Amino acid sequence: MPLDLPASPPTAVAPDPAALAVTEALTARLSADIQARAGWIPFEHWMQRVLYEPGLGYYSGSLRKFGAEGDFTTAPELSPLFAACLARQVSQWFAQCAPVVVEFGAGSGVLAAGLIEALHALGTPVQRYAIVEVSASLRERQRETLASLPAGLAACVQWLDCLPERIDGVVLGNELLDAMPVCLFESEGAQVREVGVALDASGRFEWRAQPASSSLQEAVSVLQPLFRGAQRGGVDRYRSEIGFQAQAWVRTVGQVLVRGAMLLLDYGFPAREYYHPQRAQGTLMAHRRHRAHPDVLVDPGLQDVTAHVDFSAVAQAGASVGLDLLGYTSQARFLINGGILEVMAPLAQDAARTIAGVRQLGAVQTLLSEAEMGELFKVIAMGRGLPDEACGFVRGDRRGAL
Ligand SMILES: C[S@@+](CC[C@H](N)C(=O)[O-])C[C@H]1O[C@@H](n2cnc3c(N)ncnc32)[C@H](O)[C@@H]1O
Secondary structure (H helix, E strand, O other): OOOOOOEOOOOOOOOOHHHHHHHHHHHHHHHHHHHHOOOOEEHHHHHHHHHHOOOOOOOOOOOOOEOOOOOEOOHHHHOHHHHHHHHHHHHHHHOOOOOEEEEEOOOOOHHHHHHHHHHHHOOOOOOEEEEEOOOHHHHHHHHHHHOOOOHHHHOOEEEEOOOOOOEEEEEEEEOOHHHOOOEEEEEEOOEEEEEEEEEOOOOOEEEEEEEOOHHHHHHHHHHHHHHOHHHHOOOOEEEEEEOHHHHHHHHHHHHHEEEEEEEEEEEEEOHHHHOOOOOOOOOOEEEEOOEEEOOOOOOOOOOEEEOOEEHHHHHHHHHHOOOEEEEEEEHHHHHHHOOHHHHHHHHHHHHOOOHHHHHHHHHHHHHHOOOOHHHHEEEEEEEEOOOOOOHHHOOOOOHHHO
8 A cells, every 4th residue: 555655744635524524523433432431542442443433434434545536556456467466376276275265355346356357267267256344335336346347257256244154265365454453552661551542632632652451561572672672772762563453363264264375465574674673663654645644643534544564473373373374475576476577568568559558567567666565565375275385475485584
């Protein structure tokens, strides 16, 4: 989602009455919640509500999020070649598990549509494509997108209201984990605090920290050796996040994955880089109108709030429920292993002749470039009952970095 846009101050939002009504209603609910809980709520709770409060949260509300008129553009929205490359990996796994995909957080549905078509073209059609989506408005959007598939292909799609009891197939999540609420902590000397949200004298939201629970202190103490150098480097207070919900999600879904793979793509790093002494302000960001900025407390419900993913923690969560780590690499390397350079060759010819061809090539450049999505975005695959030879990781596998 952050196409490496420079961090910039929040831009003024055009006073669209519908958007104003949303943020006013959500602000009133959050303020009442803070008052009811002795003046403070944990940031994790705040993030849950600004993103998923029924009807009002950023994802649960009906404002446009994806694409040029929205707030950010994800990889499948940029180019159909993204789905085409993922399809090669999924197709390989279909030889060893059921031809089923369970996609979590399918956004506009464009990845689902692209994958279904590409898998059909590869001769390994999906038997069932199940979508688990927490946002009712995005479900509608997915329905519209998938309705454009030929009827024979669209028939395999279904929406699930809850997690299946067992999954034999491929679990997929693109930019899913970054949208899960995180716990915010600060470490200063021997003290560990949990950061949350309170109200200032004029009723505006402000940051406030409280002593951390013993379980949070324990979790931070495991990470402390990674960022200890920050204090030697003159940083008094180190602030960062822990994605407990993302880890719990991996464990829960990993447990029901009886055979098959879990493929997760997102922006983030291994723990050593995530909790680097120099990353003393963490990775929390708001995204709005294609600008990234750090002021996540403004205009609840009108901007996306995200944190990067700690892929070491994701791998550990998978291992704790018996999943094998099948691969970890950059998005660029995964797509190149998936044949993006060969698939784009005809586009290069087109680019010499048409504007659409130039645009397509530009999108591929964004997906692969180290300065854009190619390096910041990573791909991790974990699985059960599959051989350790996933084609998307055949070159440039970085499992050792986790
Ligand atoms: C940043 S968007 C990415 C959308 C899409 N995958 C894409 O790449 O364009 C995150 C998506 O995850 C969904 N989501 C967040 N938590 C979820 C969960 N626990 N289960 C299913 N979907 C979830 C959100 O509603 C949203 O659709």
